[in-house]
Amino acid sequence: MPTSFESALLSVWQQSLVDxxxxxxxxxxxxxxxxxxxxxxxxxxxxxxxxxLRGLEQNPNTKSRWAKLAREGKKVMQFLEAGRYIAVxxxxxxxxxx
Numbered sequence: 001m002p003t004s005f006e007s008a009l010l011s012v013w014q015q016s017l018v019d020x021x022x023x024x025x026x027x028x029x030x031x032x033x034x035x036x037x038x039x040x041x042x043x044x045x046x047x048x049x050x051x052x053l054r055g056l057e058q059n060p061n062t063k064s065r066w067a068k069l070a071r072e073g074k075k076v077m078q079f080l081e082a083g084r085y086i087a088v089x090x091x092x093x094x095x096x097x098x
Contacts, residue, residue, distance in 0.1 A: 006094050008048040009079055012055045013089040016042050017075040042077075054080045058088075066090070 008026060015024045016033045024031045024044050031046040041057040058066045058076035069090055070076045079087040087096045 005048065006096070009055070009087055009089055009094055010092065012044055012046060012079075013075070013077045013092070016044055016055060017057060017077055051081060053086075056080060 011026055012024055015021045022033050024033055024046065026046060026048070029047065031044050033042050033044050035041065036043055036056075039059050039061070041059055042055075043057070044055040046053055046055070056078050058064075058070040058078055060067050060070035066076050066078065066088060074091045076088065076090050078085055079089070085097060087094060089095075
């Protein structure tokens with residue numbers, strides 16, 4: 001069970017990208033992993049401590065440094081809140097944006 005914001009993000013990343021689960025479980029709630037229409041990337045909308053968050057698999061076909069890592073085979077997931085990027089998890093390492 002996630003006890004912190006960071007562990008919640010890591011849990012969503014682990015369950016969706018590593019374990020390839022279609023249903024992500026967190027704090028007694030379940031959330032469906034969906035695919036984006038155009039790029040078929042994994043997307044999970046979830047709640048943590050009243051916050052509405054989205055985990056989005058990194059699109060490897062963009063020019064960002066995160067896309068480069070995804071092209072290299074790393075598992076990269078961006079996290080958004082209210083449409084703004086707030087964090088990224090790359091192969092189990094989290095970076096919170098300031």
